[in-house]
Amino acid sequence: MYKLSKQRVLVILGICLVGVLLAIPNVMPKSVKLPSWWQPVSLGLDLQGGSNLLLEVNMKEVVRERMELLEDAVRQSLREHRIRYQNLSAGADSVKVKIDNANSRTQAIGYFKKLEDGLEISVNENGTIELKYSETALNILTKKVVDQSIEIVRRRIDELGTKEPVIQSQGSDRIVVQLPGIQNPEEVKALLGKTAKMSFHLVDSRTTAADAKRGKLSNSSRVMNSAEGGQLVVQRKAVVGGENLTDAGVAFQDGGAVVTFKFNTMGGKKFGEVTKNNIGERLAIVLDNEIISAPTIQSAILGGSGVITGNFTAEDANNLAMLLRSGALPAPLEVLEERTVGAGLGADSIKDGVFASIVGLIAVVLFMIAAYGLFGLFTTITVFTNLVLMLGAMSFIGTTLTLPGIAGIILTIGMAVDANVLIFERMREEVKNGRSTHDAADAGFTEAWATIVDSNLTTLVAAAVLFWFGTGPVRGFAVTLAIGIATSMFTSVTVTRLIITYWLNRFKPTKLPI
C-alpha cells in the first residue's frame, strides 16, 4: 500500500501552514499594527520610491592631513634631540627629511619609530628618510575613518527626520545611504558634503593679509578666507577644536539668528583661559577652513558656552547648529552614485510586476493542465503553495523585494513546475515498463529526486555568485531566486506527493492519468 506516515503528513502541512501565516501580513491593510517579526515583505527603493547614494570616503585627504601632523611631530622630535636636518616636507602620503650625518640618522629613525604605530621608515642613498603608513596601518585607519563617518552620517540624517534610513559600509572605503521616500536628495547631499570641522583660532593682529602676500608670514600663521568678506591672518594652531563641543543650538539676538554652543569641561577650561589672556584680540571661528566670524574678545568667557554671530538666516543657523551637534566628518565624502526613484514609478513597477506574474501564472497553469490533465491541476495547487511559501519566507527573513526580484518570482513560477514534470514523466515511464499504479507513482518520486537535486543545486550556484557579486536590486534578485529554488523543491516533491497519495487512496484508480 502506498502511504505517507502520519508524522510526515503533519510536518508537510505544518510547514505550509507556517508559510501561509508568515505571508498573511502582505494582504492585510497597512493600518493594522503587527509585531516586528510578522511583517509584510519589505520593498526595495526601486519599488517604494526613494534615494540611494553611494559615497566614497576621501582617504587621500585624511592621509594628507595625517602627514602634515606627522611633519610637525618629526620637526619637534628632531629639535628636541638636537639633530640637524634639511628639506623636511610632507607629501600626499609620506613625510621626507634629509639627515646627512649617518649616526644621527640612525638615532632619528629610532625616535621616529616611537612617533606612531604602523609607520614604514625607509632611507635612500642620499640620506633622505621617508616615513609612510604601512598597508596594514592604512587599512586600519580606513576602517576607523569609515566607521566614524557612518556614525556622523547617521546622526546628520537622523536630524533630518528621514524614516528608516539604511546606512552601511560597502567595500573598503564606501558608504551606502538608502533613504526611503526621499524624492529630492539635494538637501541630504548638501548636508553630507560638509565635513563641518570647527575650530577657534586667534587672529594674528600684527600681520595683515596684504603683509602675508608680500612674504611677511611667520611659520605659525596662515591666511584664511572669511565668510564676511576679505582675508585674515590667523594662528595655525587652534586654541580649541570642535571635538570639544557638546551641544549647539539656535537663538535670536538683536533680530538676527545666532548659533549657541557649549563646550565639555576641558574645552570650556581652555576657552576660558584663552579668552581671559587675550581680551581685546580677535578670535576667529573657523569652519572647514573658512572663517565664519571673528569677533573681538570683550571679556573672559568662563561658563564653557558661547555664541557665534554671523550673517545667518534662521535656516543657515539651524543647519550650522545641526552640523556642530552631529560632529565633524573625519574625511570629505564624495557622491559616486545617486539613484532616485519616484514613488509613482515604483508603484507602476509593482503594478506591472504583479500583472505579469498573474499572466505568467495563468499561462503556466493552463499549460500544465493541457499537458497532464488531472495531474496538471495538482501542479496548480503546488505552484500556488510555492508562491505563498516564497512570500512567507521572504517576509520572515526580511529580504528586500526589488524589481528584478519580482522577475525572479515570475521565473520561479515557470521553472518550479520542472520538478513536477520530471516526476510525472518518470511515472509515465514506469507505467510503460509495466509497474503497478502505486509502484509507478512511488518510483516517480524516488527516481526523479536525484535529478531534481542536481538540477536545482546548479541553479543555486549561479544564484550564490549573483549574491556575491551584486549590490542592491541584483542581490535582491539572487535572494529571491535562491528562496524560490528552496521552496519549489519542497513543494513540488512533498506537496505534490501528499496530494497524489491522497488521491490514490481515496479514488483507488487503476491507471495513472498521465
Next chain:
Amino acid sequence: MKLFSWVTKDTNIDFLKPRKYTYTASILLILASFWLIFFHGFNYGIDFSGGVLMEIKSDNKINVEEIRQKLSVLDLDELTLQSVGEEGNELSIRAQADNANEESQRIAVVKIKEILGSGYEYRRVESVGPQVGDELKRAGVISSIIAIFAICAYVWFRFEWQFALGALLGLFHDIIITVGCLSLFDFDISLTTVAAILTLAGYSINDTVVNYDRIRENLRKYKKMSQYDLINKSINDIFSRTILTGLTTLCAAIALFAFGGDALRSFSFVILFGVIIGTYSSIYISCVFLNVFDLRKTQEARAKQEVNPFGNA
C-alpha cells in the same frame, strides 16, 4: 482535456545525426557574436558607462524637440531623449556630463532640473560616476566567469570530467550568443542584464544536468548498447520533459517580456532568448559532444576507484 498530449509522446529522434550541421551553425553563430561584440559593441546603460539618466512625466504630451532645444544650452555629451510609454507624456533623458566626473554629473542633474522646472514629475534620477561604472563592468565579467566555472566544478564533482567539459562548452555557447544578440539589437546593458545572463546560465545548466543524469543512468542500465544509441536514447527518454519545462518557462518569460515594463525589457529578453538557446545547447552541444569520448571506459575506471558519496546516482 489534454490538448498537449503530443508533447508527452515518446520520441525516437536521432539527435546525433545532424551534428555536422548543428556544430557548424553553432560555430558560425559564435563567430558572428564575437564579431558583434568586438566591432559593434554594446549600448551600455549608465550602470557601466557612467552618466546621468532621468525619467520625467508630465500631465500633457511632452514635446521632445522643445526639450532638446532647452537642454542644448548645457554642455552635455551624448544627450539622448527618448519618449517612453504610449501616451507620449513620459521622457527619458540620458546624458554624459562634459568632462565626466562625479561632480560635473551632479551639477548636470541640478541644471537639467533647473531648466525643465517644476512642471514635471521626476520619476527617476540616476547619476553614476565613471569610476563606479568601470568597477561594475569588471565585476560583471568576473562574476560571469566565476559562475561558469563554479557550475562546471559542481558538474565535475557529480559526474565525470567529460560531462563538465560538455557543460562548459554549452554555457560558453549560450552566453556568447546571447551577448552577441544583445549587441545586435542594441539592448541596454545594465546590472540586471548581467543578472539575467547568470540566470540563463543557471537555466541552461539545469537542462543539461537533467540530460546528463539520464545518460549516466542509462550507461549503467544498458551495458551493451553502443554509446551513440545510448546518448540518443537518453535524450529521447526525457525529450518530452525538456520541451514541457522549456515551454512553461517560456510562458513565464513571455509574460515578463510583454507586461513587465520597460525596466525589465532587456532582462526578460535575455531569459526569453536564453530558454530557447539553452534548450538547444543542452542537447546539441553538451550531450552530443559527449560522443567524442569513450564514456564507458572512464566510468568503469571510476567505479573501481571510489564509491559515490551521494549513493543515489
